[in-house]
Each structure stands twice: as C-alpha cells, then as structure tokens.
Amino acid sequence: MSRLVVVSNRVAPIEEGKAAAGGLAVGVQDALRKSGGIWFGWNGEVDADPQTRSETKDNITYVTFGLTKRDYDQYYRGFSNATLWPVFHYRIDLARYSREEYEGYRRVNNALAERLKPLLKPDDIIWVHDYHLIPFAEACRMYGIRNRIGFFLHIPFPAPEILTAIPPHNELLKTLCFYDLIGFQTETDRLAFEDYITREVRGLVRADGSLTAYGLNFRTGVYPIGVVPDEIRRQAESYKGRRNVISRTADGELRKTIIAVDRLDYSKGLVERFRAYENLLDRFPEHRRNVQFIQIAPTSRSDVRTYQHIRKQLETEAGHINGRLSELDWTPLRYLNKSHDRRILMGLFRAADIGFVTPLRDGMNLVAKEYVAAQDPEDPGVLVLSRFAGSARELTSALIVNPYDTAGMAEALDRALRMPLQERKERYENMMRAIRSADLAAWRDGFLRDLRASASRPTLISTKRAKASSA
Ligand code: ADQ
Secondary structure (H helix, E strand, O other): OOOEEEEEEEOOOOOOOOOOOOHHHHHHHHHHHHHOEEEEEEEEEEOOOOOOEEEEEOOEEEEEEEEOHHHHHHHHHHHHHHHHHHHHOOOHHHOOOOHHHHHHHHHHHHHHHHHHHHHOOOOOEEEEEOHHHOOHHHHHHHOOOOOEEEEEOOOOOOOHHHHOOOOOHHHHHHHHOOOOEEEEOOHHHHHHHHHHHHHHOOOEEOOOOOEEEOOEEEEEEEOOOOOOHHHHHHHHHHOOOHHHHOOEOOOOOEOEEEEEEOOEOHHHOHHHHHHHHHHHHHHOHHHOOOEEEEEEOOEOOOOOHHHHHHHHHHHHHHHHHHHHHOEOOEOOEEEEOOOOOHHHHHHHHHHOOEEEEOOOOEOOOHHHHHHHHOOOOOOOOEEEEEOOEHHHHOOOOOEEEOOOOHHHHHHHHHHHHHOOHHHHHHHHHHHHHHHHHOOHHHHHHHHHHHHHHOOOOOOOOOHHHHHHHHO
16 A cells, blocks of 8 residues: 655644544544554744654654744744634634735745655655645645645635635635645535636536646545544543532532533634523523533634634633622633643533534534534433534534524523433434544545545646746
8 A cells, every 4th residue: 555644734742642632633643554654744843943853653754843933923823824714714804914924835835845755755645634735735746746645624615705805815726726636524615615616717627526727637525524433432431530520509419511622713603602601591590500611722823813812802701701690609601721631521521411512613623523422322412513613514413503693502502401311312313323424534534545546646847837837
C-alpha cells in the first residue's frame, strides 16, 4: 500500500495519548499507523529560527517546525483566522482583509510545499486538512510534486455571495482546484462550492460527477467526520467522578443537568445559548433550583481581538444570569474556562440529562456525536442541536433548534427536561444508528479510497507559469 502523508496546520503532540486526543487526531493517527507515513505541520510554537524536527513513533514520522512571528501573524492569526474563519462561518461582519496577510498566507503555503518535497516518495498519497492550506496543492505542483493530493475542509463552505466578500476569492478558489479530490462535511457545503464553480467561474460538472474549472479537472465528495462510539462509551463508563459534579436539591435529588462543551468561539453560539437558558428559567420557573447548566469553554485563539470580545461578553452574560437568579443553595449556571481531559468530558456527557449544542454555524460538531455515544442506552439523555451544525444532517432525531430563536430554544429545553424514557430511548437508538454507520473509520476510509482511485495529476506546470497564474 502506498504511504500516507498527512499535512495539517497543527500536528497533535506526539505524547498525546488517545484519552486526551480529539476525534480527528485519533483518526489521522490510526490511518498513518496502518499504512506508515508522515504527519507534517506546525508544532504550535513561534520561533525566530524555525528548524524542522523529525521524530518517529509507531510507524509514524512526525515532521514539525515552528513559525516566525511574521508568518504566525500573517498566515495563522491573520488570513486564516481573521479572514477565512469568520467568512466561512458566515460572519463577514467580524472579518478583516489585508493584502499583506494574504501574501503571508500564500508565502507560508509555498514554503511548506518546498519543505515537504524532499521527504516524498513517488507513490505517496498526500492528505491535506483544512482552511489554512487551501493553496497548498498549487504550491506542490509549482515545486514539481506529482503525487495524488486530497483536501478535506473541516469547516463549512459558504454560499458564493458570502465567499465573494474575500477580495482574492477567485485566485484562492483557483488554487483549491489544484487538488485531485476536495472533501466536504455535508452535501450543503459541497453544493455551495459547486455553485461557485459553475456560476462564478463558469466551470463544468461532467457526467461522471467530476468538475472542470480554470483548465483543471478534479473531484469532490462528501465525507462527514465521525467518532469512535465504542471507545467513547468505554471512556464515559470508566469515569467515576461524575456524581461529585452533579449537585443535589434540598430534597437530596440529583439536579437535572444541561451540558455544553465548546472551544470559546463566536461561531458556537454561546451567548445565544446562555440567553435561551435564562429564558427557560424565566418562562418555566418550575425548573428553577431543579436544573443546572454546565458550560465548559476553554479560550482559543486568545490573541485574535474578536475572541477577546466574545470572552468578555460571555463573562458579563454569565454574571448577569447568576446574579439575578442564584439562591443561597443554587447556582443556575457554571461556566468553566478550563480545558478538560477527554475521559472526564465523556463521563460528564453520560451524567448529563441534556446535551446543548447550538452553534450558529459549524462544519460538523463532534461534541454532538460524542454526547450521544456517551449515553447509557437504558436511560439516555436528550440532544438539543442547532440546525446549523453539520451533524444535524445525520442526527435528525435530536431536538433540532434555530439558535437565533431564544424562546424556541427555551421551549426545546423544557421539552427535553420532561421527555419520557420511551421517547428518549427511541431518539437515542435512531441517532446511534446514524453515528455507527458514519463513524471515524468510515470517514477516513471513504476519503482515502476515493483519493487513491483519483487520477494523479499528469500536469507538471513550470514554476514560472504557476507563479504567474497566482500573481
Ligand atoms: P472544532 O471547531 O474544534 O473543530 P468540534 O467538532 O466541536 O469543534 O470539537 C472537536 C473536538 O474537540 C471534539 O472531540 C471535542 O470533544 C473537543 N473539545 C471541544 N471543546 C472542548 C473542551 N472544552 N475541552 C476539551 N475538549 C474539547 C473543527 C470544526 C468542526 C468539526 C471538527 C472536526 O469547526 O465543525 O466537527 O473540526 O472536523
């Protein structure tokens, strides 16, 4: 079998055990271990003189490097996270654009391709992950790399009207078409991309489903990322501390618990979620004292300004709810800014009566799937899920809500808190069927099968031509 080379912005730390690693890292590591290969990417450090480091463990060679401060500012903090992330999550209002940052983004992608080239064997297949690396395949072709290269987008692909807010959208999308296979989380994302290609660029969809645009042929596909349900259940069952986390009412009853776990990000709809919980307590006062809401949201990208703002906003909102509604023996909302070990999270999911997952936009949202997989089949909790999470396409037996509808979300919480066991079991079983049929292995194997089957790009364009086409 040909060797696999995974390229992602961040490489998961080597010492990260399975218990700590999220779904993606586990899936990628399993695939690499099977066929042997390289995981290539940034080590997360900012370094004045970034050297490449290489370390092999369990059949996987981890090749990592630091970024200079300039590259970090322009490529990572700038164009990736202050332009692409907000626009791809439909938040043009939070996006900024700077030519220098875009040039930095292109420069870093070129430099990574150059650095990868000497490590490659002719029949390696290359799997590239996420929005930081859209122009990576074009850069590889520019350096004469002829291997098959596939790309998976973990975040949503926006409708063309939104995408075109990025000034160099046409050039950016052209670079994306240099991949042999482009994978999306949902059919909605894939269609948005196809829409751009056919209407904006006048590209063609061929009879066999492949696309032609900018003189390039490539394929697209839908590969919803999944979880490893049996492992989640084992982790959830093995966590013994959960009884200490769920508080009791004055009568000694365990309080009904609503749980939410996210990276602290404006796309996750945290403020709207807090307001919906407050609305529940105002309109259905019988739940007061009998329910608690635990929100775990460690800060991420804390040096990007919009992330500092959302953090402040949430602290204000949490303080307001607790200040107004707390009693001496009851704190309605517990908001924790710390990251937690995976085993603890899965245990908490199992202990909680409601999983409250309400992003304003999300490529997939693995927390929704993890919450369901962690449940006790004999007494499962209820998932309340935003229609704007990719996972809502598969988890149709969740209580689907619109995160912009505060009152509607409060009503869904009320319904979930009252839901009889039989209905909870039916919904859980339906969701588990969906989770099992599209698990992490199906995602990985489906993508790699299609990438292996795609024709490797025969075109070898000259450096000069490639540079001219991207100018
Ligand atoms: P994220 O935006 O990071 O990922 P998500 O899928 O919800 O979102 O979470 C990824 C992993 O991180 C999950 O395994 C989750 O358990 C873990 N995680 C989240 N919050 C945590 C916390 N507070 N403490 C510890 N662990 C936490 C991007 C896209 C998503 C897409 C994934 C995978 O934005 O839409 O589902 O990639 O493709």
